[in-house]
Amino acid sequence: MNTVILIPARYASSRYPGKPLVELKGAGGAAKPLIQRSVEAALKVSGVSGVYVTTDDERIADACTKFGVGVIMTSPECRNGTERCAEALASLHDPDLVINFQGDALLTPPGFVEALIARMRDDSDALVATPAMRLRSDEVRVLQAEEAAGRVGGTSVVTDAQGYALYFSKRLIPYLPKHALDERMSPVRLHVGVYAYRPEALERYVATPASELETLEGLEQLRFLVAGVPMAVVDVETPPFAMRELNNPEDVEPIEQALIDSGLE
Structure with a gap:
C-alpha cells in the first residue's frame, strides 16, 4: 500500500504554546526541538513512501526546513x-x-505504526486504526495521582470483542474496583495518539460536525465514533520505558528521562 506519514504541528497549543519547538535533551545530552524528535521517530517506520510535517505556522516550517523534512x-x-x-x-x-503521527508522540516505537499498517492491510472493514497498550499497575497509580491533581496524564480506551473502539476518555476507563491493580499489569489500555486512515475516513471526518463528547473530552477521535466510522484498536506490546506525550510543561522532565532510558540521542 502507498502509505504516507503526516506529522501535524501547531504553535498555538492552548495547554503548551510553542511546544513543537520545545528543546528536549536525549541520552547524549544534546537538545533537539520536539518536532525534530518526532520526525526522527517517524523516519524509523518501514514501508512508507514519505514523511511530511503539516503546519500553519512559519516558525515551525522554518525549523523543519533546517533539518530537511518536507512541509505541507x-x-x-x-x-x-x-x-x-x-x-x-x-x-x-x-x-x-x-x-x-502526532507531533508530541516522539516516543512511539516504529513497530506501533507498522502494526497499524498491517491491520489495515488485513482488515478491509476498518477505516481507521490506532494502537493501545496495557499499562503496568504502577503506571496507572501515577496517572490516578495526576488525575487527582487536575492534570491530563493520558487517554484510555475500551473496545468490543472484535477490537473496535467503543470509547476513548481522558479519564481512566474502565472503572477500577478494589484489588484491580493487585497484578503487575492493569486492565487499563492506554491509547497511543497515532492513527492510520483510509482517505474515505478523512473525507467523512471533515463532513461530520464536532460532537458534544468530542468537545467535552477534547479528543478528536471521538468524531469517528459519533459518525459510525469503524476504528480498529491494535494491541501493541508495552515498551520497557514509560510512554509519555508532551501535553504540559511538567512532562518535559519525564520525557527526557524516557529518552535516556530508551537510549535515544
Whole structure:
C-alpha cells in the first residue's frame, strides 16, 4: 500500500504554546526541538513512501526546513491534527493510507505504526486504526495521582470483542474496583495518539460536525465514533520505558528521562 506519514504541528497549543519547538535533551545530552524528535521517530517506520510535517505556522516550517523534512502548509482554521491531515490529503499522490503521527508522540516505537499498517492491510472493514497498550499497575497509580491533581496524564480506551473502539476518555476507563491493580499489569489500555486512515475516513471526518463528547473530552477521535466510522484498536506490546506525550510543561522532565532510558540521542 502507498502509505504516507503526516506529522501535524501547531504553535498555538492552548495547554503548551510553542511546544513543537520545545528543546528536549536525549541520552547524549544534546537538545533537539520536539518536532525534530518526532520526525526522527517517524523516519524509523518501514514501508512508507514519505514523511511530511503539516503546519500553519512559519516558525515551525522554518525549523523543519533546517533539518530537511518536507512541509505541507495547511489552514489555521484546522481545529485538530485529523482535520490538518484531511486538508493535506489534496497535496498527496493518491495514498492508500495516511498515518497521523502526532507531533508530541516522539516516543512511539516504529513497530506501533507498522502494526497499524498491517491491520489495515488485513482488515478491509476498518477505516481507521490506532494502537493501545496495557499499562503496568504502577503506571496507572501515577496517572490516578495526576488525575487527582487536575492534570491530563493520558487517554484510555475500551473496545468490543472484535477490537473496535467503543470509547476513548481522558479519564481512566474502565472503572477500577478494589484489588484491580493487585497484578503487575492493569486492565487499563492506554491509547497511543497515532492513527492510520483510509482517505474515505478523512473525507467523512471533515463532513461530520464536532460532537458534544468530542468537545467535552477534547479528543478528536471521538468524531469517528459519533459518525459510525469503524476504528480498529491494535494491541501493541508495552515498551520497557514509560510512554509519555508532551501535553504540559511538567512532562518535559519525564520525557527526557524516557529518552535516556530508551537510549535515544
